[in-house]
Amino acid sequence: MIANSGRQETLTGWWRSPANWLLGIGAVLMACDLYLIFAVAPTEAVMGDVQRIFYVHVPLAIMSFLAFAVVFVASIVFLARRGEHWDRVAHASAEVGLVFVSLALITGIIWARPVWGVWWTWDPRLTTTLILWLIYAAYLMIRSYAPNRSRGAVYGAVVGIVGFVDVPIVYFSVNWWRSLHPEAVVGPLAETGSLEPIMTNILMFSFLTFLVLFLYLVVERTALRRAEERAAALRYTRLSSEA
DSSP, X not given: OHHHHHHHHHHHHHHHOHHHHHHHHXXXXXXXXXXXXXXXXXXXXXXXXXXXXXXXHHHHHHHHHHHHHHHHHHHHHHHHHOOHHHHHHHHHHHHHHHHHHHHXXXXXXXXXXXXXXXXXXXXXXXXXXXXHHXXXXXXXXXXHHSSSHHHHHHHHHHHHHHHTTHHHHHHHHHHHSOOSSOOOSSSTTOOTTSSOHHHHHHHHHHHHHHHHHHHHHHHHHHHHHXXXXXXXXXHHHHHHHHO
């Protein structure tokens, strides 16, 4: 009876966690999304099946923009209020955003090889996206190698604010410069009817799926960051008492 009661409390506690809810919902959405991409989405007439990577590549890129927007806002609030919570959110979002933009670059390269005939070209969209990757890789390096955590938080916040300037440059690059990259098919720059309705619907579902994934990763990483800080504080207290 005691063992059964313990298992019930564990299950109840698991479902009370917002991160676990996001994980469960995200898993279901991801399974549905994969089915829609590979079994429902029509095969593109020119590019063929390789075009299906579009339903992953575009949401990854947009979610990385969202992640860096969160870094931008959270960094401003942190500098204004010096609240550690906002610093944790900015740090976690930067880590998740760097993963997403890395995957966007990789999926873009995989897509480009059969379509353009090369793995990489210094196209404006690709180049500015690579710069974005370098900016937020530098953000994490600055935080890691700063003299102490408080300075790293301030230096990182400044980089997070200034670095966000590249996000609109990446988005508008295909309109500002001659580019091999396709023009926007969603958002304010997209032309009406540039996608078939079924493609648009599947893309929107992919956006929702990756949004839930993004939220789960940020919530989980923020909680882990808080636990790491508590562990570091306890370790410092123990070493001080021993000394």
